[in-house]
Amino acid sequence: MPVVNCLVGQASVPVMGYNISRKRTFQNPPGEFKMNTSLRITCLVDDCAHQMGLLAEHGLSFLVEMEESRFLLDTGSTDVLLRTAEAMSIHLAGLDGVILSHGHYDHTGGLPGLLRRVGATRVYCHPDACKEKLVVREGSKKEIYAGPNWKAEELAPLGAEFECSCEPRTIAPGMRITGQIPRVHPEEPVPAMFQRRTEAGLKPDDLPDDQCLVVDTPKGLVVVLACTHAGIINTLDYIDTLSGGQPIRAMVGGLHLVDAKPERIRWTISHLEKRNLELIGLCHCTGLDAFCAMRQAFPDRVQYIPTGTVLNFD
Ligand SMILES: [Fe+2]
Ligand SMILES: [Fe+2]
Numbered sequence: 001m002p003v004v005n006c007l008v009g010q011a012s013v014p015v016m017g018y019n020i021s022r023k024r025t026f027q028n029p030p031g032e033f034k035m036n037t038s039l040r041i042t043c044l045v046d047d048c049a050h051q052m053g054l055l056a057e058h059g060l061s062f063l064v065e066m067e068e069s070r071f072l073l074d075t076g077s078t079d080v081l082l083r084t085a086e087a088m089s090i091h092l093a094g095l096d097g098v099i100l101s102h103g104h105y106d107h108t109g110g111l112p113g114l115l116r117r118v119g120a121t122r123v124y125c126h127p128d129a130c131k132e133k134l135v136v137r138e139g140s141k142k143e144i145y146a147g148p149n150w151k152a153e154e155l156a157p158l159g160a161e162f163e164c165s166c167e168p169r170t171i172a173p174g175m176r177i178t179g180q181i182p183r184v185h186p187e188e189p190v191p192a193m194f195q196r197r198t199e200a201g202l203k204p205d206d207l208p209d210d211q212c213l214v215v216d217t218p219k220g221l222v223v224v225l226a227c228t229h230a231g232i233i234n235t236l237d238y239i240d241t242l243s244g245g246q247p248i249r250a251m252v253g254g255l256h257l258v259d260a261k262p263e264r265i266r267w268t269i270s271h272l273e274k275r276n277l278e279l280i281g282l283c284h285c286t287g288l289d290a291f292c293a294m295r296q297a298f299p300d301r302v303q304y305i306p307t308g309t310v311l312n313f314d
């Protein structure tokens with residue numbers, strides 16, 4: 001069995017170095033999807049933990065469960081994912097798959113340990129998620145490795161079955177991943193510190209691998225985010241396109257506004273005000289300034305999501 005299955009469509013147009021199929025919509029899943037299925041999201045890893053016995057680390061991992069499917073979005077940096085699951089009496093065996101939102105170490109580092117614990121597992125990601133990633137801070141020449149601490153082929157013996165694609169995909173009834181997200185709004189640039197190595201030297205890395213999970217519920221879509229390097233407004237606008245304008249009821253995850261200037265935070269809030277979101281669940285790389293500004297803008301809808309948070313959606 002090949003380690004990596006690339007599922008890039010045939011009728012395609014080049015977008016940011018990858019071929020993305022022209023027909024970009026969420027495909028209907030095979031079989032009947034029960035619209036009365038409830039959704040539970042458990043935060044297994046975040047940068048904050050507010051309960052005794054639970055740990056925090058720089059990273060993110062969500063367990064996303066519906067009646068008939070269980071997926072992990074990301075795996076944090078280390079084994080905190082496993083330790084949280086143990087502390088909360090959550091059994092991770094029988095997962096339908098792991099989705100990697102992108103290839104940064106704080107989202108991919110727990111994957112080897114998870115595989116050792118649960119065995120054969122499908123891993124859904126963009127092809128770039130398995131590649132080297134670097135951080136070079138302004139005024140410094142020091143290259144800091146920020147990619148996965150594994151190579152895809154090393155994880156095959158542990159049971160990883162990689163399904164790499166840039167495309168939007170339905171991975172289970174009611175569960176979709178966006179694939180590569182087009183960057184439409186120049187107000188949402190990727191910070192220059194993210195770099196990749198090319199034959200011509202280091203170049204800015206736009207992190208084309210950034211994607212998120214979109215879950216169908218009877219009251220609308222719930223968007224499960226990780227770092228949102230593509231920008232939250234680019235992401236939500238793309239989900240509108242993919243879903244044909246289905247209402248988005250909630251978003252949960254990190255927004256990578258940690259270094260954002262006040263103008264960008266204000267711009268983001270002004271766009272979110274146009275949406276009728278019942279919950280804006282923030283954590284990880286959102287940043288304190290952005291969190292406070294959003295809490296002020298949407299006081300009854302913004303919530304912090306530390307390790308151990310359980311969210312239920314009917
Ligand atoms: Fe990241
Ligand atoms: Fe992150």
